[in-house]
Amino acid sequence: MKRILRFLTIFLLSGILLGLGGLLALTLYYRNNFPVNTWINGVYCTGKSIEQVNEELAGAQEESEVSLITIVDADGAGWEIDMRAADIRPDYRDALRAYLKQNASVYWMDNLQEPVSSELAAGKYAVDREKLQTCLEGLPFVEEERKQAEGVRVRKSEEGFVLQDGNADRLNPEKACAYVEECLAKGQTAIDLAAGGCYENLPDSAYDRRQRDIWEQVSAYAERGSRIVYDMGAEQIPLTPAVTSGFLKTERDGCPVLDEEGGVVIDEAMIQAWVEALAADYDTCGREKQFQSTRGDLVTVNYVTYGTKLDVEAEKAYLLEALQNRAGNQAAAPGEAAGTQGAADSDVSDGTEMHVPAYIQKGYVRGLDDIGDTYIEIDMTEQKMYYYAAGELELETDIVTGNTGRRMGTPQGINYIHGKQRNQILRGADYESFVKYWVPVVGNIGIHDASWRGSFGGQIYQTGGSHGCINTPTANMSQLYEMVEVGMPVIMFY
Incomplete structure (x- = not known):
């Protein structure tokens, strides 16, 4: 009897030890492999390692949808790259390790009761550097960057003079690729290149520095002109950069000419031509007018003693003085017929000078229609x-x-x-x-x-x-x- 009891005791203890050993073995196994009845992002993970599950999760994402990353350029525009084209793969390994740490060990037994389904986000992305660089170089703004010439140039356009600065804020493609890779390794899929210091200024040559000096002169000149608005009565004509740029002498390439003192050179003939064109629009003395009569028809009547005539020479002198920034802005106008002495110029709060031109003769009202309604x-x-x-x-x-x-x-x-x-x-x-x-x-x-x-x-x-x-x-x-x-x-x- 004692022998039977001893045998049973040994048998039970052996069973318990075997059970504990098996439990311990499973517990150790599930520290590196996923427990029974485990589903992550729709993928069955039981018994699989972190690397295996990571591969399956990445593959499942690629098959389910086209994933994109967004590259933001210096102007704030967003450009998209297909992850597949750049071989950018989501990396779930850190998230999977955290999951195992929390749910492995003895907690795997909870999964025996019912399946456990979880959703995990990729913590970072793995990148094929060469493919990523190829995709970046194919973006339109990068292609435009490659076409942009280096160096600084002052040129004339339809809107006025512009500074073509090919040295400022140039994209460094190598830095851009490295920064995108760095951001993807942190799980970022919206990447601002400017925030990553991917734009830099190239060094100026002596010619570039000369062009910047010219630009300062042109900017100061344009600023002086922009303060002037011709008050023509019913109409106002601002001296926009497009207008004042036409008053400067330029080289064949459109760069302004500077005098010996480094100042821009005003072309008096161009100012004369502009004032004459202004007079051609507003002068009425000696011309004819189509007048709508009270009786109903349109009659043609010549200006005889009435009319408007700008003082071209006085206005030319005024513009030369104002744009060269010399003291005093209003040249004295000669005597005018029919009460035609022009009103004084006035400055408004924003620094704009409303300039009333000088007239040889001025109508009762001023403007393209100098008859008016009285x-x-x-x-x-x-x-x-x-x-x-x-x-x-x-x-x-x-x-x-x-x-x-x-x-x-x-x-x-x-x-x-x-x-x-x-x-x-x-x-x-x-x-x-x-x-x-x-x-x-x-x-x-x-x-x-x-x-x-x-x-x-x-x-x-x-x-x-x-x-x-x-x-x-x-x-x-x-x-x-x-x-x-x-x-x-x-x-x-x-």
Whole structure:
């Protein structure tokens, strides 16, 4: 009996030892291999090593979708590289080791009850350096970088002068490839090359330094010009770099010429041409105008005494002085007809100088349309006179103009009011007439009341018209006299 008990005891102890030994062996086994019923990212991992599972997880990702990394250039633009093309493979080994450390040992027995499914992210990426470099070199911005010439050049463009700086912020392809590889090893898939110091400045040559000196001169010159805005009345014309660049002398390659003192050289002929072009747009003296009449048709009328004429020589002198940054900006303008003295220039808070050009003659309003919306219209065919103020018809009256039958018809043309007088005696070779209101418009011809007339309008002017003046009913003339000002345009036509 004792022998049987001893045998059973030994048998049980042996079984226990064998069981413990097996448990210990499994525990040690699962320290380096995944436990039973383990699934990671949809991959069955039981009994497999970290390297085996890593290969299967990387392969599963490649098969399931096209993965991309994003390269951000110095301008902030993003460029994508296909991981497969660059042979960039996700590396789960660090994550798998952490998983085993947490779930191996005796914890593997928990998996016996039911399967355990987990999701792991790749902690880093393995890279084939040569393939990665090939993919980087194929990106458009890298190709453009290779085409960009080195060195510094000042050149003229349609927008003005530009500095072509081929030495600043140049991409170093070797640094870029190494930095991308470094970031991928840390698990980063959005990589900013500028943040990684992949751009650098190349050293300047003596020629490059000379070009930078020229650029400083051009920039200072352009800044002086940019402060000037021509106030043309209804329109404003800024001296943009595109405009002022045309005033400088340049070499054949477009680089500005510098004088012996290192300053840019202004081409007076180009300034003259620009001011003349400005005058061609705004001058109206001696020209003709298409005028929309009150009666409805478009009539052609010549400017006679009224009109605008820029002082080209004064403006040329002003621009030369302003752009060369000499003291004093406004050249004195010669005397102007019809109250044409220009207003003084004014500076606004941002340093902009609103420059009113000098005029030899200036209209009542300034701008491409120097008639504006306040004027007197005399329609000699309809024998009507209209006064418009700010576009509104303020007065309409019948009139009697010059006697066409006696070849004293009132002349056509665009003139202006150059005076206002009360209680005048008008004298001629065969007449002497007292008028209460006298508004001269051209020569000895003016608008006045005609108390001696009993009727106005119609065809009276053809046989019983005036000596050339515009006869107006006294009551209407009284109103007109109070409303009009010296300098206002008067459009006279048949």
